[in-house]
Amino acid sequence: GLPARVRIHEVGARDGLQNEKGAVPTAVKAEFVHRLAGAGLTTIEATSFVHPKWVPQLADAEELFPQLADVAADLPVLVPNERGLDRALALGARRIAVFGSATETFASRNLNRTVAESLTMFEPVVARAKEGDAHVRGYLSMCFGDPWEGPVPVHQVVSVAKALLDLGCDELSLGDTIGVATPGHVQALLAALNEAGVTTDRIGVHFHDTYGQALSNTLAALQHGVTTVDASAGGLGGCPYAKSATGNLATEDLVWMLDGLGIETGVDLAALTATSVWMAEQLGRPSPSRTVRALSHK
Numbered sequence: 001g002l003p004a005r006v007r008i009h010e011v012g013a014r015d016g017l018q019n020e021k022g023a024v025p026t027a028v029k030a031e032f033v034h035r036l037a038g039a040g041l042t043t044i045e046a047t048s049f050v051h052p053k054w055v056p057q058l059a060d061a062e063e064l065f066p067q068l069a070d071v072a073a074d075l076p077v078l079v080p081n082e083r084g085l086d087r088a089l090a091l092g093a094r095r096i097a098v099f100g101s102a103t104e105t106f107a108s109r110n111l112n113r114t115v116a117e118s119l120t121m122f123e124p125v126v127a128r129a130k131e132g133d134a135h136v137r138g139y140l141s142m143c144f145g146d147p148w149e150g151p152v153p154v155h156q157v158v159s160v161a162k163a164l165l166d167l168g169c170d171e172l173s174l175g176d177t178i179g180v181a182t183p184g185h186v187q188a189l190l191a192a193l194n195e196a197g198v199t200t201d202r203i204g205v206h207f208h209d210t211y212g213q214a215l216s217n218t219l220a221a222l223q224h225g226v227t228t229v230d231a232s233a234g235g236l237g238g239c240p241y242a243k244s245a246t247g248n249l250a251t252e253d254l255v256w257m258l259d260g261l262g263i264e265t266g267v268d269l270a271a272l273t274a275t276s277v278w279m280a281e282q283l284g285r286p287s288p289s290r291t292v293r294a295l296s297h298k
């Protein structure tokens with residue numbers, strides 16, 4: 001059966017904006033996050049405390065995060081290492097996310113580390129975050145296919161997933177970084193994780209829509225019992241260190257499907273669409289989301 005309620009983990013302000021060519025003004029980002037919360041989103045990934053040279057689009061994290069103090073939502077932030085954790089904790093972040101890779105090539109390109117070295121880098125980050133009672137998400141990228149290595153074997157994903165959870169991560173987000181997954185592959189990975197002792201209640205899914213499969217993949221995950229789904233308002237996004245990655249599953253497309261299925265999200269689709277239309281104006285190009293286009297067509 002399908003769940004009664006889904007928690008949407010909104011990533012537009014982070015995964016979306018990290019990939020913009022031009023610099024988005026900090027004030028626009030702050031208004032974006034406020035509007036997302038106003039539309040009913042309760043988990044809004046705000047920014048990343050990564051090296052500013054690696055992701056210049058999010059180099060204003062210190063300026064932005066304090067401007068979100070009045071936002072009535074959880075505001076997780078990406079943190080790759082202890083330096084990033086220090087920066088996030090200094091501003092009062094209560095939820096952090098480390099981000100690992102199932103493949104060596106992406107670990108090297110995204111983190112300048114091997115998979116094993118990146119786990120070693122995360123270990124004190126997760127331990128210190130947990131000591132301070134912060135919530136820790138563990139992202140795992142390239143769970144289905146990798147642009148350099150091709151299809152990624154399920155057992156390889158399961159082994160890094162278990163390693164991330166063994167560090168103490170509260171939840172795991174399975175990333176289809178380049179959007180090549182299909183529903184059967186999603187169910188095979190979820191089944192293999194369950195068999196390895198990873199229960200579905202700790203798993204979220206993070207689909208990119210490159211091949212138009214993100215919604216089908218989401219439905220397959222929901223049928224398997226997943227209730228945490230990542231999505232990006234307006235379908236913004238991509239990853240600067242993964243060639244051929246396009247935007248995430250659009251939050252509006254997700255909410256349209258979930259509304260139709262009678263699954264609760266707490267999101268006001270009209271307010272969310274208006275937010276993405278406004279953001280598209282700020283960015284100077286239309287949203288790729290079919291639902292945004294349909295609902296904003298006059």
Ligand code: HMG
Pocket residue numbers: 015018048049050051052054055078080081083084085087099110111112139140141142175176177178206238239240241
């Ligand atoms: P590195 O070059 O190996 O860094 O990069 P390092 O550890 O050698 O340190 C070099 C210098 O950088 C030092 O300064 C550090 O202090 C400084 P120095 O002592 O030489 O003056 N430094 C920092 N400064 C500020 N904040 C920091 C920080 N860390 C080091 N956090 C590093 C390693 C991990 C830092 C780098 O590779 C990096 O920042 N990578 C981030 C890449 C990224 O953000 N990618 C996008 C997010 S992942 C994604 O989008 C996928 C996802 O959506 C899921 C999916 O779709 O699959 C999550």
Ligand code: MG
Pocket residue numbers: 015175177206238239248
């Ligand atoms: Mg992503």
